[in-house]
Amino acid sequence: MNKGLLLVLSGPSGVGKGTVCSALRKCAPELVYSVSATTRSPRAGELDGVNYFFKSREQFQDMIQNDQLLEYAEYVGNYYGTPRDFVQKTLDQGLDIILEIEVQGALKVKEKFPQGVFVFLMPPSLQELQQRIVGRGTESEETIRHRMNAAREEINLMQHYDYAVVNDRIESACSRIQAIITAEHCKRERVMTELLEGVQL
Amino acid sequence: MNKGLLLVLSGPSGVGKGTVCSALRKCAPELVYSVSATTRSPRAGELDGVNYFFKSREQFQDMIQNDQLLEYAEYVGNYYGTPRDFVQKTLDQGLDIILEIEVQGALKVKEKFPQGVFVFLMPPSLQELQQRIVGRGTESEETIRHRMNAAREEINLMQHYDYAVVNDRIESACSRIQAIITAEHCKRERVMTELLEGVQL
Numbered sequence: 001m002n003k004g005l006l007l008v009l010s011g012p013s014g015v016g017k018g019t020v021c022s023a024l025r026k027c028a029p030e031l032v033y034s035v036s037a038t039t040r041s042p043r044a045g046e047l048d049g050v051n052y053f054f055k056s057r058e059q060f061q062d063m064i065q066n067d068q069l070l071e072y073a074e075y076v077g078n079y080y081g082t083p084r085d086f087v088q089k090t091l092d093q094g095l096d097i098i099l100e101i102e103v104q105g106a107l108k109v110k111e112k113f114p115q116g117v118f119v120f121l122m123p124p125s126l127q128e129l130q131q132r133i134v135g136r137g138t139e140s141e142e143t144i145r146h147r148m149n150a151a152r153e154e155i156n157l158m159q160h161y162d163y164a165v166v167n168d169r170i171e172s173a174c175s176r177i178q179a180i181i182t183a184e185h186c187k188r189e190r191v192m193t194e195l196l197e198g199v200q201l
Numbered sequence: 202m203n204k205g206l207l208l209v210l211s212g213p214s215g216v217g218k219g220t221v222c223s224a225l226r227k228c229a230p231e232l233v234y235s236v237s238a239t240t241r242s243p244r245a246g247e248l249d250g251v252n253y254f255f256k257s258r259e260q261f262q263d264m265i266q267n268d269q270l271l272e273y274a275e276y277v278g279n280y281y282g283t284p285r286d287f288v289q290k291t292l293d294q295g296l297d298i299i300l301e302i303e304v305q306g307a308l309k310v311k312e313k314f315p316q317g318v319f320v321f322l323m324p325p326s327l328q329e330l331q332q333r334i335v336g337r338g339t340e341s342e343e344t345i346r347h348r349m350n351a352a353r354e355e356i357n358l359m360q361h362y363d364y365a366v367v368n369d370r371i372e373s374a375c376s377r378i379q380a381i382i383t384a385e386h387c388k389r390e391r392v393m394t395e396l397l398e399g400v401q402l
Contacts, residue, residue: 120389126396155393163384164392176387183364183384186377188321191365192356195327 003194004032004091005184006113008099009177010106011121012154016167020121020177021100023170028178032090034099037063040078053083071101071108082109096181103157110160117184119177120161124168126154204395205233205292206385207314209300210378211307212322213355217368221322221378222301224371229379233291235300238264241279254284272302272309283310297382304358311361318385320378321362325369327355 011017024031037053039060048054055063060079063069072081082099090097099109099116110118158164163180167173184190212218225232238254240261249255256264261280264270273282283300291298300310300317311319359365364381368374385391 119387122392151396155396158389158393161389163387164389165387166392176383179380179383180387182377182380186320186364186366186381188359188362188365191323191367192359195352195356 004095006097006116008106008109008116008118010101010103015121015123017100017121020173023174027174032095032097034097036080037083038080070112071105118161119163119165120158122164122166124166205296207298207317209307209310209317209319211302211304216322216324218301218322221374224375228375233296233298235298236287237281238284239281271313272306319362320364320366321359323365323367325367327352
């Protein structure tokens with residue numbers, strides 16, 4: 001059986017991670033989506049194990065203690081985190097799993113799960129930056145400097161990732177992410193490991 | 202402008218490299234196919250620069266001397282080789298180029314052009330090997346040993362490649378190769394290099 005892979009989809013806030021993930025759910029229904037654990041109360045219609053794993057504060061702190069989270073953070077008095085167990089069980093079933101997460105969380109996941117595939121969703125503005133900067137020079141130096149600072153920060157974040165996908169059109173971003181998953185399954189090390197599993201050559 | 206990439210498609214003889222390449226020409230018409238140089242005479246209907254670059258023995262030896270070939274070999278008294286110039290000009294235009302070649306040639310190309318993407322086309326028999334070996338044991342030890350020897354040789358070759366694509370169905374192999382090309386264009390190093398080209402951040 002092919003083992004699944006964990007694809008971590010991240011990127012700067014506002015880049016459209018959630019929108020791309022929703023689109024992926026439609027065009028790639030074979031993918032599993034990571035379910036977070038949280039200590040906040042369920043809202044109307046939210047189901048345990050579907051929208052979130054709802055935990056008490058004590059339960060969540062036990063999970064932290066026992067290294068059962070790939071990452072966690074506290075927002076507005078509530079804990080949110082990624083249960084390692086759900087990810088691992090999905091991979092063991094041979095299914096691929098997607099985790100959508102902000103940049104700081106992605107870096108923590110990378111520490112605990114370096115074998116994941118880390119995809120940085122990139123604003124098209126960053127790609128257009130070069131053309132604009134080396135372009136006709138109709139913008140003030142101030143504006144250019146401001147943009148270059150913003151770009152420098154985003155590029156600094158990007159360097160921890162395996163792939164960078166421009167979110168120019170949602171469908172293009174989705175098909176690039178699907179191509180990355182297919183290609184990763186064809187990586188020679190992965191194919192060889194699977195071939196040799198349990199075989200003495 | 203995005204720079205193109207060189208995809209080297211190789212694998213054991215009989216695996217179907219040519220068939221997959223022909224299918225790719227139809228489903229991926231945007232790809233350029235590497236044209237070999239040869240000292241053999243053109244056959245009826247063959248065009249210089251389309252089927253081959255036809256060269257005299259002297260011209261070919263000059264190309265060898267001047268390091269103008271990514272690899273070459275002599276078969277039945279004629280030289281065959283891959284002109285570096287054609288590959289480089291295609292890449293500089295931002296186009297992707299495919300080189301279909303046997304395993305020894307691919308390894309030589311890798312020495313001269315390590316930035317290529319090296320894809321090993323794998324017979325489905327190799328993938329089925331494990332299931333068969335660990336299967337119900339209805340085959341003789343002799344048969345199993347013979348198959349394992351063959352598999353060992355193929356796996357030894359495979360380790361020099363970046364990807365391994367099973368040629369189970371031609372359409373599947375083609376779409377995996379196309380996914381590899383798309384994913385390689387999204388590799389973070391590549392995207393960052395393109396972003397930073399000519400920009401001082």
